Amino acid sequence: MENVSEALLKELIESVLEGRNILHKKSAEINPVSLEKKGEPSDVQNMEMPADGENRQEIDCKKDDAPAITDYDVREQYLVENPVNREAFADLKKNAPCRLGIGKAGARCKTRPMLQFQAAHSAAQDAVFSDVDPKVLEELGLFQVQTQCRNKDVFLTRPDLGRRLNEEGLRLIKERCRQNPQVQIYVSDGLSSAAVNANVREVLPSMEQGLQGYGIETGTPFFVRYGRVGAMDQIAEITGARVTCVLIGERPGLLTAESMSAYIVYNGYVGIPESRRTVVSNIHSRGTVPAEAGAHIAEVIKKILETEKSGTQLAL
Missing domain, CATH: 1.10.30.40 (Ethanolamine ammonia-lyase light chain (EutC), N-terminal domain)
Incomplete structure (x- = not known):
C-alpha cells in the first residue's frame, strides 16, 4: 500500500464528516406526523425530539x-x-x-396494534406465573390449602397433580369445613391469578348473598393454591356437599388476562365425566360483570339443586 500524505488523509476525513452532517440535518427536518395520510391516526403523537446534546432519558x-x-x-x-x-x-x-x-x-x-399485542402477551404470562394477592384472601376470610404441586413449574407441567390435594390440605378441609352442606364454594388460582385478584371480591359475596336469599345453606369457603378444575371432585367427596362450585382463573388470552369462571357439579366424585360440569365463563369487567355473575351463579345453583342435575343433563 502506497504512503498517503497527512494532508490528503485530513482532506478525506473532513469530506466524510461533512457528508454525515448533511444527512443528519436532512433527517432532522422530516416531520414524523407528515408521513401519515391526511385523516388517518398517527402512531407518533405529541412527541418532542431532544435538542442537540440533550439526554433523551431526561x-x-x-x-x-x-x-x-x-x-x-x-x-x-x-x-x-x-x-x-x-x-x-x-x-x-x-x-x-x-x-x-x-x-x-x-x-x-402498525406500531400501536403491535405494541398492544405485545402488552397483552406479557399480561397473559404475568397472570400465569404470579400468585394470588394474600390481601384478597384475608379480606374474604379464606384459609388456604394446596394441591400436590410443590410449585408453579410442577403445576404447569403436571396437571394431574393439580387435581389432587396434598395431605395437609385434606386435613385442613376436614377440620375447618362444615360437613354435608348443600353447597360448597371455594376459590382457586387456576391459570390466572390476575383473574382472582380482579373479580373474586365481587363475585363471592354476590353469590353468598344470592344463595342466602334463596334459603340455601353453604359450607365454609377456602382457597386452593395450584388448583385445576378437577380438584373439585375430591373436595366434593371430602365435604359431602350436594353441589360443589369453584371460582377459578381461566387460561389467559390476548384479549384479557383477567377472565374467571365458575364450574359447578352436582354430587361430584373423583372420576365424574366432564360433561357433568356446568360452567359460567368470561367473568371480567368487559365480559360478564363480576357482581352480576355472582347473582347468576346463585340462580344456576338453585336450579341444579331443584333438578338434581348439572352439566349437559341440566336444561337452562
Missing part, C-alpha cells in the same frame, strides 16, 4: 402526552386506510374486542 414524558398502550380500547380502534364502509365495520367491531380493522404498515402491523 425528557419528562407526561401521561397526557404519551398514554399507556393498554389504555386504548381495541373496540374503538379502526386503522384501515381508505375503507369501503368505515361506519358499518366500526359499529360491528364495538360488539367484540377482536383485533380486526387494525390496518397495515407495508407488510406488518
